[in-house]
Amino acid sequence: MHILIKSKKEYIKSLIRVNHAGEYGAKRIYEGQLKALSRKSNHDVISKIQHMKEQELTHLNYFEDLMIKNGARPSIFHNIWHIGAFGIGFVSAFLGKNTAMACTSAVEEVIDEHYQEQIKILKSIDKNEIADTIEKFRLEELEHKKIGDSYSATGLAQIGMKMVTRFITKTAILISKRV
């Protein structure tokens, strides 16, 4: 763990900011995907995406709440996440439902690792309540990854989508942790 914890308070604020950005991004990805899929007959995929989006809304509400309680603020790039995540979602689904699900699978793979790292640190600084909630969310993200994997074929488009999505997600995490 190469995180220098200046103070618990600063760490928690950074954690809230990055998780808020992530959950907001997840919501926007699904919105973008639903927009692109709405014209096609993909009822099974649409209902699954709606289900995942609803869970993301619960996650987002939790971090919004924590944000107010801890006097944290959103990422200064909030507007970019707003547009960028929607764009990624839209493009991924425009390319087809398998590519949309490949995008979800890649995002959740990165988020799983990200949350695992946070849970370890939170427990070491006695923030067990937040750790337990994030663990609950993490299990839901893994459920999303499973759904994604059940659709995402291993064609070039899906492999490319996963690579791009992983890179973008990791970069957005790095940035939102700091600002």
Ligand SMILES: [Fe+2]
């Ligand atoms: Fe989430």
Ligand SMILES: [Fe+2]
């Ligand atoms: Fe998710």
